[in-house]
Amino acid sequence: MTVKKIATVAVRAGINNDKHHGAVVAPIHLSSTYSLKGFNEKREFDYSRTGNPTRATLAQAIADLEQGSVGVVTSTGMAAAHLVCQLLSVDDVIVIPHDCYGGSYRLYTHLAKRGLFKVIVVDQNDEQALADALAQKPKVVLIETPSNPLLRLVDIEKVAKLSHDVGALVAVDNTFMSPVLQRPLTLGADIVFHSTTKYINGHSDVVGGVLVTKDQALGEELAWWANCIGITGAAFDSYLTVRGLKTLPLRMKQHQQNADAVAEFLVNHPAVEKVYYPGLSDHPSHALAKKQQANFGSMMSFEVKGGEAAVKALFANLDLFTLAQSLGGVESLISHPSTMTHAGMELEAQIAAGIKQSLVRVSVGIEDIDDIIADLGQGLAASQHN
Missing domain, CATH: 3.40.640.10 (Type I PLP-dependent aspartate aminotransferase-like (Major domain))
Incomplete structure (x- = not known):
């Protein structure tokens, strides 16, 4: 067969x-x-x-x-x-x-x-x-x-x-x-x-x-x-x-297409200190990702300039992204790992793992990419004027 x-x-x-x-x-x-x-x-x-x-x-x-x-x-x-x-x-x-x-x-x-x-x-x-x-x-x-x-x-x-x-x-x-x-x-x-x-x-x-x-x-x-x-x-x-x-392969294609565009947007945004995404050519494991993965996925994280205060302002000025636990749904989600997904780790363990207070994690959904980027754009702009 x-x-x-x-x-x-x-x-x-x-x-x-x-x-x-x-x-x-x-x-x-x-x-x-x-x-x-x-x-x-x-x-x-x-x-x-x-x-x-x-x-x-x-x-x-x-x-x-x-x-x-x-x-x-x-x-x-x-x-x-x-x-x-x-x-x-x-x-x-x-x-x-x-x-x-x-x-x-x-x-x-x-x-x-x-x-x-x-x-x-x-x-x-x-x-x-x-x-x-x-x-x-x-x-x-x-x-x-x-x-x-x-x-x-x-x-x-x-x-x-x-x-x-x-x-x-x-x-x-x-x-x-x-x-x-x-x-x-x-x-x-x-x-x-x-x-x-x-x-x-x-x-x-x-x-x-x-x-x-x-x-x-x-x-x-x-x-x-x-x-x-x-x-x-x-x-x-x-x-x-x-x-x-049944729709997993189709959803992953759209997730991936959107994630690639979001990563490019974040890398070039002045409010973003650093982007963590294997799809970027300068990611230390970019070559390994190409070897063992079929593509790069739609999860990424980034550090916002201005620390925790800037993160709070970012979250307060988003309309499309939902501040919530979890990931992988058709909707775009955003979270603060230190106080949410990784709150179960002691502060010392978070520091050892490289998880900063300025770190934000996003699960890029399958909404229209223009709306996704516009939402992140307005949130990041507000983050620098808190």
Whole structure:
């Protein structure tokens, strides 16, 4: 059978698979429980926490998009990140990036403080620091690329090889890219996970997550744990996410087109101190982005001249951009990482990661680009007259 292109896989998720009534679109199975055929004769599904037809459709679709074996749909993106922890025991070590998402940093460091495992926080682009961390023989190495919020990149293929050499599994948070722009399993990772709340659903109306493994046995182990600790996703949420998934490739094209224009605008604006976006030719990882990503994505951050006061004035003078958590929806969002997405990091950790009070993160939506730039323009102009 011919391998289908990514847009086809996304559109065809669950299409024409209804064996009972011939529904073209996969129906929602809201039942919490399923009958047995008879004594000790289970069907494919018996209880919705363990398995649900609608959730299974989503899991298979994303596993196919990521070119993996097993997909596990979770109730939130953080649940997917937490699921990775079920592979760790008390004496095991997990290596995490020093500049990862604040919620991930909070999760792994606080679980480590409870003695559930050991954590090493490291700049994975510092070769000596990474080598020292790998010398501790970690069980899992977590990669987040591009990083949140500074869009730093890590060479997945290189770090995966180094990690595998010491017997570690490699898990990659691919939320910023989606399977359309980056597929870590093809670059050597063992696990990839997403907050499906973001680009995969794309409409800011569902909270969810997914984890995909390259290896069948590893996926089955993690699926067992997801059921055991009760973090699997709901049927209705899965249905909405499948619906959002169908337009993912189309949405990403428009996101990308708009983001390229916004980055060029910001680089040339006098109120902007610095822009963090891998699509810029002077970004330190521009070449790596071109190598391991299909494109540069629509997340970026920038520093505003004038510090926190200027940031406040910028936010107060925006009409189109919404000041809110999250990212990846069709609408444009803006946030202040230090007090929002990364508030879970201690100030010292924020400073070490390079997160300044003047830093602003934007999720570029798919509105008309002229309106997006006009809105940022009026906000930036006001930021210098606060």
